[in-house]
Amino acid sequence: MNQRIKEYKVDYLLTAGECNPEAKMPVPLLVSRLIETATFHANHLDVGFARLSREGLAWVLSRVSLEMRRWPGANEAYSLTTWVEDVNRHFSQRNFEIKSGDEILGYASSVWMGIDIKKRQSGDLSLLESMRDVISEKRCPIDRFPRISLSPDHEVMSGDTYRFRYCDCDFNRHVNTVRYVELLLNEWNLDFYDTHQVKRFDIAFMHEARYGESVSVVRQQSGDNDYSCVISRGDDVLSKARIIFTDNI
Amino acid sequence: MNQRIKEYKVDYLLTAGECNPEAKMPVPLLVSRLIETATFHANHLDVGFARLSREGLAWVLSRVSLEMRRWPGANEAYSLTTWVEDVNRHFSQRNFEIKSGDEILGYASSVWMGIDIKKRQSGDLSLLESMRDVISEKRCPIDRFPRISLSPDHEVMSGDTYRFRYCDCDFNRHVNTVRYVELLLNEWNLDFYDTHQVKRFDIAFMHEARYGESVSVVRQQSGDNDYSCVISRGDDVLSKARIIFTDNI
DSSP: OOOOOSSEEEEEEOOGGGOOTTSBOOHHHHHHHHHHHHHHHHHHTTOSHHHHHHTTEEEEEEEEEEEESSOOBTTOEEEEEEEEEEEOSSEEEEEEEEEETTEEEEEEEEEEEEEETTTTEEOOGGGGGGGGGGBOOOOOOSOOOOOOOOOTTSOOEEEEEEEOOGGGBOTTSSBOHHHHHHHHHTTSOHHHHHHEEEEEEEEEEOSOOOTTOEEEEEEEEEETTEEEEEEEETTEEEEEEEEEEEEOO | OOOOOSSEEEEEEOOGGGOOTTSBOOHHHHHHHHHHHHHHHHHHTTOSHHHHHHTTEEEEEEEEEEEESSOOBTTOEEEEEEEEEEEOSSEEEEEEEEEETTEEEEEEEEEEEEEETTTTEEOOGGGGGGGGGGBOOOOOOSOOOOOOOOOTTSOOEEEEEEEOOGGGBOTTSSBOHHHHHHHHHTTSOHHHHHHEEEEEEEEEEOSOOOTTOEEEEEEEEEETTEEEEEEEETTEEEEEEEEEEEEOO
16 A cells, blocks of 8 residues: 555645735635645545545535734735644544645635435435544644624624525535635625734535525624624524634734 | 646536536536636736736637536536637637546637737737747537527527626626626426426627626527527627537436
């Protein structure tokens, strides 16, 4: 058997064309990169798409937390290193370190469920027992995923309604998780982003939306630069998120 | 001076998370990959973002044509090879070959303008004279960019109005070109894509849209599976496109 890499590193360059209006890495792109490096590492470990689909299973992203000290800028080289912190029959937890050269830019952690593709419910990942051998002791020194709820004590801001269209949907014939991230960020305007940047972003995906469905976003400011958000389809909560900004100085 | 590569190749893997609902590579992702490999090659030739921004210039994508025999599927490795076909003081033409192993999947061609960042108008690329040395004789055997116009002889279908939001905007503080591609594709529904796929896509970017602006899409069927589309902001035509589909068998 080939040597299995516990801490899997991928190098990237942030092209100008990928940058947000503040000439930094956009949050949705980082989430895409987390998913991509997780996919590459899972493929390397032979617990990726090919192996799972033979077993009628698929990985589904359940939670992401990310916390950045600094976002990469235009034309800056950066890397993501990913490792498995834990795995059991129902989910795996995978962490990420984002660096630019030797400088640590931030960390992320994620929880992935194994789902049975036909039943569309939690699958049995016992075939992934071998993943336990690659659990790494590397530290991910950001806070755990928080409890997210809207409080009756604070005002709720109702945002836009959005109907999902063809390009929002992916392989699973549901709305792509990255689109939820965009939907949330779009609740603030360009002026706000010119004076604030995302420091911490937590999102949980509870239910999937489908093509043609409409969702609404509500958000609540629970502290200075600290917001809780809910994406709903009627009475169904599809996703909850917490976003903490810092002032751009 | 280091050897300069005339035909620059980048290898990719199409992850499941990137696929469209038909489990193939989405058109907007291919357009992103064209922009990315063009960026990497330009950086390699020292005519990329870093060099141009020192001169107050930037590359702006003006036209793209792509024609695919087959789209990559989930978990399939593919490559893009890009080369310069022509360059003068005002624009460069760059082509692409998309392959899976030795199989040619399709071709693309693109026209890039050099713009003066401050004046927001066509810049003088005479500093790029050195690019003439890397012009390749490699062939791009797809038809040239077509003349696109709506005909008074056919019915016009008015599509949705869309207001651009934060995540639609990029580094230039305008709407990202890939968002126009999505906007056009979103005019057809999921059922249509389950029975048709894009064979040929041509798009010209004429004017840039900004944050908060609303645009509308109109399209006209000019032949069997052959559509012409216009994205407008009031009376201003921002983009014209032609899309040819084939029936999925």
